[in-house]
Amino acid sequence: MNQATHIDAIEPKLFRQLLGCFPTGVAIITTHTADGRPVGLTCNSFSSVSLEPPLVLFSLRKASSLLGTFVEAGTFAINILSQSQDALSGRFASSKIADKFEGVAWRPGALGTPLIDDCLASFECSVHARHEAGDHEVFIGEVKHMTTGSADHALVFYKGAYMMLAESLRKLVLEGQLGTADIDEAYRSLYGTLLRLACDRASEAEVDAIEAAADEIEQHQGADALPQRIEAMARFFSSIALAGHNEALRLMAQTMTAVLRERMTHVIPAHPRPDVFPLRRKVVRCLRVRDAEGAVGALDELIKTLRSNGVQQASR
Template sequence: MTSATAEPLVRAIEPAQFRQLLGCFPTGVAVITTRAADGSPVGLTCNSFSSVSLEPPLVLFSLRKQSSLRAAFAAGRGFAIHILSQDQDALSGRFASSKIADKFEGVRWHSGALGLPVLDDCLASFECSSYACHEAGDHDVLIGEVRHMGGGGSDHALVFYRGAYMVLAESLRKLVVQGQLDQAGIDEAYRTLYGTLLRLACERASEAEVDAIEAAVDAIEQHPDTAPLAERIASASRFFAAIAMAGHNAALLLMAQTMGTVLRERMTHVLSVRPRPDLYPIRRRIVQQLRARDADRAAAALDELITTLRSGA
């Protein structure tokens, strides 16, 4: 008689950590365009572009099902993919913004060989006819067959890495390693940025998003004293990333992702990272005040967290 082998315990995937770890893989930045039902040009920024096949020449990108342009891409006969250069970060931000109604206003473009809107001066462009569309979780995967292409400039590509453009991330890393970012300035930035995000989260966060913040706190407290540095860094980053997501402000989220880069580099190269059980109740208080929707006390608890962290460093 043999005993049944117990199934290994598999923890649920946390969306915030999943997003953070995906950010470890640098990706290019592309703008995808098509035409709406009335013929007007529309487009969005995307970093999920990938090649699929050489024969026939196929490429794909992933589109959120909640995207306002889902219907336009589903009904369109094709789409154009544009690879951006380093100096086109403003163009990337324009097509990523939900606040700009007409993304093409003031942007140089022309009608391409397939009648699709093609942006001028990009590193490369691929005009595609629709080949297939597959539902995949909360995204659609759109596959296109390349019918026409152009570009091939000598500039460097715009690259996204760990929540920031690669050039910015590398600049921050150098500043941190060289000690050119002073502690007082960083603490002031954290108090201002995350204090604001906590106030917004008290108004806007769902219970599931507060649960994600609490789960990040749980993970920090569950680390044994011998936990590897990489795990401690990941847990601390997850805590602040969850707060940023709960604030529901795209501009502040981008700033928070940049500050996350600073945090990871400082914990890796500058700070002495060790168990700090004295911080556990303060993080718990932040979660409690979020659940109570008490913005002032949540921000005050964050201020106490930073002050206590520095006093015990």
Template sequence: MTTSTPLTADRPAGPATDFDTRAFRNALGSFPTGVAIITTVGEDGRPIGLTCNSFSSVSLEPPLVSWGLRTASKSLETFRQSGAFAINILAEDQKELSARFASGAIVDKFEGVAWTPGHRGLPVIAGSVATFECDKFAEHLAGDHVLFLGQVARFDHGRQEASLVFYKGAYMMLTQSLRELAASGRLDSIHLDQARRLINCMLLRLACQNGSAEDFDAIERNIGEIERYDDAAQRAEASIEFFRLVTKAAHNEVLVVVAETLTTLLRHVLQTDATLRARPDLVPVRRKILAHMRERDPDAAESEMSHYFDELRRGAMAAQEVAA
């Protein structure tokens, strides 16, 4: 096994200060990728796993594959110290597993998950489209990620099902299904509200745990903008941005995908549903949500978020009665 060392000379110049990181990320999203769960075994013998979409083949002779992990990941040291890992390629019907292993709120990600010990005791997840059980070949520090290279010791490709695919910031299957609902008129504001409530409460709990002071400051600036806008359209867009910033503070890439997809659909509903309007009276509720986030109190924050959606629904129902 080899480990890279940081370059001290002839290092390429860093990106310009005006480099648009978000646009760069969107451009990278133009390349469809599969979704995998990377697993290993900790020093205490417990199985460890996380969701990843950076898996790639590297070489046939020897058989090498690679994947990347953020340097900020809590699992980084476990994978650095481990001498092996398994890559479990997910099928279309395993979206729930993808979300489970991406969640920072679930302590035992393997609870209720069917798996068997493979090469060197590596957890091999049942029902995967393919699995690659690897000895660690090398690791390299690359910006804000560590790249792991593995030499494949065993592999399996027994299940003949379509793989779960990630494309342009969303699961292709999820995005297509939701768009079909919207196009057919079967995606009404009530169902969208229920989905947003569940996803945003989940993200809010993660934001209380993972959010930084900078994340919370950005949310506070956004609330100030909501208060300043007189134009209803600007206020509505700033309100949507509030939830995007909460999503960002959660630091969970998979849930970000789901939330951003719902946000896109929300914009569609706002354009077609005359009863949905910006609610300036809910600004104080947003401030309470932020206060609980800063206090790292997920229960109080979620309670306030639920109150927010309750008030939003009451307003929409009242508007519908007036329209009728």
């Protein structure tokens, strides 16, 4: 006679702790009330479901005060947070803040759902299906529109805390262990290769994106516009990486973008530099006519000009 196997009951606290061993991205799920007021909450239960059709899901506690709103709205948006948006994550997770959107920059998307500015990506969805699952309700959404945003690293939740993917790299930058000469050499090698690839592979729309980033840099030249200038510069280089159509090099470029951000924010402040505007424009012009050597030469000239003038300013 077989003896019954004893199975211990799942202890909720340990269950939550062990689930935290799996790192997850962080998103803010948004929708609007019947009278058009934006609402949202922080969520790390977002997941992809299907490519054809494009389906994603998130789960919402049945006890959530927003459950009825999401059910009635029939649409929602998933806003993927960057590592610089950890404060937003905390804001939308707090039960003590009545109006989560107060002071938050956002815009209505094509479906009218709130899209939060400067996220890594946003997906606007219509509700495809909804299922009860224990103490949660699972919403499956069909993606109708999507947008890309910041080139920053993702905000990651791990073992009950936020984990910065580039934290070790940031430490090296702040401690001065990455020298300017080494960084410049890395930029020349990496982005020189990406520019050559982009001359062969980039679409006109991708070159347009590079030019738009150059435009944005020129628009943010005020003394109080440093954050916007840094984002525009990061977008300029990340757009070049995308145009090269090489996933391995694009991942390397993300690391270099993290270096750029940290140096410009904490080590070498990015002062307005209208003298280098023509050099970025030259990079774009050469890409348009598929002149790889011209584009690489313009990049090299850009780096040299930035460094030579930086040395002069530091010696004054």
